[in-house]
Amino acid sequence: MSETSKQLLDTYGDYKVYLVDDLVVRNSSETAEEFGGFGSHYDFDFIPEREIWINQKATEIDRQCYIHHALAYARLMKAGTPWEKAYDTSLALEQKLRWQLSGDIYDETADGSDVAPEIRLHKYGEFFGEDVTVWIVNGEEVRNHYRTEFIEGGHGYVYPWIPKGEIWIEDQVQESERPYILMHEFVEMIYMQYKKADYGSAHGAAAKVEFAQRQKSYSKAEVFQLTKEVALEFLTKMDLKLHPKAPN
Numbered sequence: 001m002s003e004t005s006k007q008l009l010d011t012y013g014d015y016k017v018y019l020v021d022d023l024v025v026r027n028s029s030e031t032a033e034e035f036g037g038f039g040s041h042y043d044f045d046f047i048p049e050r051e052i053w054i055n056q057k058a059t060e061i062d063r064q065c066y067i068h069h070a071l072a073y074a075r076l077m078k079a080g081t082p083w084e085k086a087y088d089t090s091l092a093l094e095q096k097l098r099w100q101l102s103g104d105i106y107d108e109t110a111d112g113s114d115v116a117p118e119i120r121l122h123k124y125g126e127f128f129g130e131d132v133t134v135w136i137v138n139g140e141e142v143r144n145h146y147r148t149e150f151i152e153g154g155h156g157y158v159y160p161w162i163p164k165g166e167i168w169i170e171d172q173v174q175e176s177e178r179p180y181i182l183m184h185e186f187v188e189m190i191y192m193q194y195k196k197a198d199y200g201s202a203h204g205a206a207a208k209v210e211f212a213q214r215q216k217s218y219s220k221a222e223v224f225q226l227t228k229e230v231a232l233e234f235l236t237k238m239d240l241k242l243h244p245k246a247p248n
Contacts, residue, residue: 009054009063012071019056023177030211036151037172038066042077057172059140061101069094095148104144110161116145121171124178125224127186132165134182139170153185157192158199179223184210186223190231197242205240212238 006018025035032046037058041049052070054063069090076086095106118141124134132155142150146161152173156164167185169178188206191197197205235242 006053007056010067012067014050015052015071015074016050017052017054017067017070020053022055022057023174025053026177027214030208033207033211033214037062038070040070040074042074042083055172057174059172061098062140062143062172064101065094065097065143068097091148098144098148102140102144104141106148107145107161110146112156112161112163112166115161115163116141119145120168124169124182125220127224127226129227130190132167132186132189134167134169136171137168139172142168142170153181155185155189157189179218179220180210180214182220183213183218183223183226186226187231187234190228191235191242192245194228194232195235195242196244198245201241201243205235205238205242208238208240209234 005024006020009017009019011017022035022037026033029046032044035044035053037055038053039047040052041047047053052067052074054066054070058066072093073086073090076089077083081089098104099106119137120135121138122136124136126133139150147159150159151170153167153169154162155167156162162168167182167189169181169185173181184206187209188202191202191205192199195202234240
């Protein structure tokens with residue numbers, strides 16, 4: 001990303017925090033396609049050391065939470081803390097800060113039967129062949145209520161607090177990028193539902209499909225024409241391998 005594409009937000013000790021266009025970042029490479037709301041050099045090699053990048057569309061609460069999470073994680077990693085401990089510590093810090101800033105209650109037992117009314121913003125469309133409804137949701141509220149790490153999108157075969165017949169795309173995803181995020185979530189859902197793939201395999205395969213299709217031009221209407229057969233065909237065309245879920 002060019003220096004002109006970054007906007008300096010603030011400086012915290014040795015670290016500079018920049019606002020970036022996450023769409024530009026994700027389009028730049030297959031590795032960068034995994035960039036979410038924020039990141040540092042310890043998440044992505046392409047982010048310079050002592051820099052933290054924040055999605056420019058992040059809300060004020062998300063922005064503050066991202067900054068403090070990323071600073072804690074980078075400082076712990078630099079000090080040689082094992083990454084699992086560094087991640088868990090910085091995630092706990094973010095969760096506490098979200099509670100302090102929003103006052104929302106984090107519900108780890110939600111099962112999708114009673115979605116908070118402030119979550120769903122508006123219906124985005126439907127995959128009629130699969131009876132799947134897609135909603136644009138308030139990403140900040142999802143992170144406050146259900147899962148701190150939620151980013152871009154998700155579906156009920158990964159997250160128990162999303163009904164099985166729904167895909168959620170967060171409102172901070174730019175309109176022009178929503179078809180590709182939707183494609184990722186639909187393909188991932190189909191792989192998990194019909195191929196019984198574990199999440200890691202399905203996500204990795206869907207990410208490869210998503211990045212390949214980003215090089216083309218897809219409209220919202222074209223993505224909603226996808227079928228499970230087309231989604232499964234991506235597996236063959238790209239020679240993708242899936243691992244089945246372990247039995248319960």
